[in-house]
Amino acid sequence: MEFKVYNTLTRKKESFKPLQPPRVTFYVCGPTVYDYVHIGNARVFVVFDVVRRYLEHCGYEVVYVQNFTDIEDKMIKRAEETGTTVEELADRFIEEYLNDASALRVREATWHPRATEHMKKIVEIINGLMDAELAYYSEGDVVFNTENFARYGALSQQKIEELQSGARVEVDESKNNPLDFVLWKKEKPGEPSWDSPWGRGRPGWHIECSAMAMQYLGETIDIHAGGPDLIFPHHENEIAQSEGCTGKPFVRYWMHSGYLNINAEKMSKSLGNVLTVRELIQKFNPLDLRFFLLSAHYRNPLNFSEPQMNHAINGRKRLQNFVENLNSALKQARKKEGRGEEEEKLQKLLEREKQHFSEAMHDDFNTAEAMGSLFNLAKEFNNYLNQPEIHYSLLQSVREFLLECNGVLDILEMEEDDTVEEEIEQAIRQREEARKQKDFATADCIRDELKEKGIILEDTPYGVRWKRT
RNA sequence: GGCGACAUAGCCAAGUGGCUAAGGCGGGGGACUGCAAAUCCCCUAUUCCCCGGUUCGAGUCCGGGUGUCGCCUCCA
Numbered sequence: 001m002e003f004k005v006y007n008t009l010t011r012k013k014e015s016f017k018p019l020q021p022p023r024v025t026f027y028v029c030g031p032t033v034y035d036y037v038h039i040g041n042a043r044v045f046v047v048f049d050v051v052r053r054y055l056e057h058c059g060y061e062v063v064y065v066q067n068f069t070d071i072e073d074k075m076i077k078r079a080e081e082t083g084t085t086v087e088e089l090a091d092r093f094i095e096e097y098l099n100d101a102s103a104l105r106v107r108e109a110t111w112h113p114r115a116t117e118h119m120k121k122i123v124e125i126i127n128g129l130m131d132a133e134l135a136y137y138s139e140g141d142v143v144f145n146t147e148n149f150a151r152y153g154a155l156s157q158q159k160i161e162e163l164q165s166g167a168r169v170e171v172d173e174s175k176n177n178p179l180d181f182v183l184w185k186k187e188k189p190g191e192p193s194w195d196s197p198w199g200r201g202r203p204g205w206h207i208e209c210s211a212m213a214m215q216y217l218g219e220t221i222d223i224h225a226g227g228p229d230l231i232f233p234h235h236e237n238e239i240a241q242s243e244g245c246t247g248k249p250f251v252r253y254w255m256h257s258g259y260l261n262i263n264a265e266k267m268s269k270s271l272g273n274v275l276t277v278r279e280l281i282q283k284f285n286p287l288d289l290r291f292f293l294l295s296a297h298y299r300n301p302l303n304f305s306e307p308q309m310n311h312a313i314n315g316r317k318r319l320q321n322f323v324e325n326l327n328s329a330l331k332q333a334r335k336k337e338g339r340g341e342e343e344e345k346l347q348k349l350l351e352r353e354k355q356h357f358s359e360a361m362h363d364d365f366n367t368a369e370a371m372g373s374l375f376n377l378a379k380e381f382n383n384y385l386n387q388p389e390i391h392y393s394l395l396q397s398v399r400e401f402l403l404e405c406n407g408v409l410d411i412l413e414m415e416e417d418d419t420v421e422e423e424i425e426q427a428i429r430q431r432e433e434a435r436k437q438k439d440f441a442t443a444d445c446i447r448d449e450l451k452e453k454g455i456i457l458e459d460t461p462y463g464v465r466w467k468r469t
Numbered sequence: 470g471g472c473g474a475c476a477u478a479g480c481c482a483a484g485u486g487g488c489u490a491a492g493g494c495g496g497g498g499g500a501c502u503g504c505a506a507a508u509c510c511c512c513u514a515u516u517c518c519c520c521g522g523u524u525c526g527a528g529u530c531c532g533g534g535u536g537u538c539g540c541c542u543c544c545a
Contacts, residue, residue: 011473013485027498029545031545032543032544032545037545038545039543040518040544041545042509042545043545044545045545057507072543074544091527098491101493108536126532126533128522156472156540156541157472157473158471158472158473158540158541159472161471162470162471162472162541163471163472163541187488205543208515226545227544227545228474228539228540228545229539229540229544229545230473230544230545231473231540232539232540232541233542234544256545257545258474258475259474259539259545260545262537264537264538266538267537267545268544269544287495292515292541295481295482295493296481296482296483297482297483299474299476300482301474301475301538301539303481303511307480307481307494307495308480308481308494308541310494310495311480311493311494311495312481312493312495313482314495314496315481315492315493318493318494321507321508322508324507325507325508325543346526356491356497360483361486366484368481368482368483368492368493369483369484369491369492371489371492371493372482372483372491372492372493372497375492375493376491376492377492379492379509382507382509383509383510385508386508386509400482403503435538438503440503440504443503444503444505444506447505447506456506457506458505458506458508459502459504459505459506459507460506460507461501461502465507
């Protein structure tokens with residue numbers, strides 16, 4: 001099956017062929033660690049976490065790098081405001097990031113490098129750019145010369161003149177051209193700074209990603225991903241710096257997610273509608289959030305709202321119930337020996353949906369379509385589970401497939417916690433006894449009590465079963 | 470002004486030239502149940518923003534409109 005990936009650079013879906021299979025080098029722009037990450041950040045992290053997992057699922061060895069931007073204007077400003085140091089601020093929000101990411105089941109990267117730990121590489125690249133006459137020294141800063149880099153604008157498909165005509169940038173006397181950007185900033189009193197051939201200072205925003213990507217992944221990397229607003233100027237500038245320095249293509253596939261809006265509006269500080277992951281995971285089950293984020297194709301815009309979250313909650317619940325129905329059926333003794341017509345039909349359905357899932361994921365990671373295959377399975381197999389006799393190994397193979405899918409999407413709780421306190425088990429037995437006696441008042445009373453304790457009972461024709469809320 | 474994305478049922482959302490337009494949520498009806506819960510069955514788009522064109526055949530390709538949104542400035 002052919003792997004298709006949409007490449008922002010060519011604006012086309014391309015066949016995915018890593019440079020050195022089975023190795024895939026993958027860089028994702030990580031957060032500036034001055035605050036909690038928001039749901040828009042989360043979309044990026046979750047989506048590319050799934051891309052990474054699916055590549056691994058298909059046998060690729062993914063080297064996954066996600067940086068932390070720990071030195072930047074916003075970092076300095078926030079540290080000042082809160083009376084702390086830039087370093088302490090970074091440490092704190094890196095920890096918060098790791099908490100939030102793990103709640104959303106975003107796996108840790110192979111490496112999580114920090115900008116401040118890569119000054120040597122940063123200086124090396126800037127030196128290379130100076131040698132290539134792609135950078136100039138101006139009033140203590142080192143600035144990239146966009147006019148000397150012919151391909152500038154290729155990623156955002158803009159011509160230099162057109163970018164200039166629309167530029168709303170402030171007039172900056174130190175730049176020859178408004179599009180030029182700072183590689184190295186001259187030291188200011190009280191700000192963190194590092195030694196360099198151009199005096200003490202700190203790196204510009206874009207250079208750190210070039211440096212860390214090259215440091216860990218080499219001069220040409222397979223995939224570079226991030227949020228949509230990084231296309232210009234951040235990724236455009238990364239290309240200019242990296243290719244200007246090495247003379248080699250920097251990235252083979254550029255991947256960008258779509259925007260996440262809040263109630264159909266852009267999320268922004270000025271609108272006051274920024275939702276942090278930290279507050280959302282207190283309000284919602286993180287798995288519901290993850291399900292929601294994967295319910296649309298990653299490049300399409302996605303709108304976050306209460307009704308949308310309710311759709312996601314109810315939709316995921318259906319799949320989760322399916323898992324629980326399956327788990328409980330596998331524990332019951334109502335086994336069927338041979339396979340009949342029904343089983344053959346379901347076996348074929350399972351094969352078809354396996355194919356369906358892979359095709360969807362191979363086609364530019366279409367998680368929305370892939371989830372459809374799980375719903376199709378849920379419908380048919382739930383129906384089968386209502387039969388008096390069920391074929392054990394058939395159900396096992398469905399469960400194995402769900403485990404596989406969940407290894408990629410991670411939207412379901414596959415293992416149930418079947419340990420329960422003795423007193424609850426006893427209550428369940430008491431209720432069964434009461435039901436036998438047709439003492440429904442007592443039975444319902446016990447059921448309500450258990451519900452208060454977070455245990456939900458379901459009476460099936462094959463016995464009672466329980467789950468936690 | 471330049472560049473780009475999107476437009477499919479009440480809502481969300483797949484569909485990248487060809488069997489009856491996935492799937493989910495919501496709604497209606499029914500089955501099962503002591504009641505619930507869970508589950509299943511049936512119904513809920515003769516049609517894909519509009520107008521042309523290409524084609525045996527288009528939601529899908531091309532041209533032109535309309536609308537929504539984004540980027541060009543720190544921003545995921």
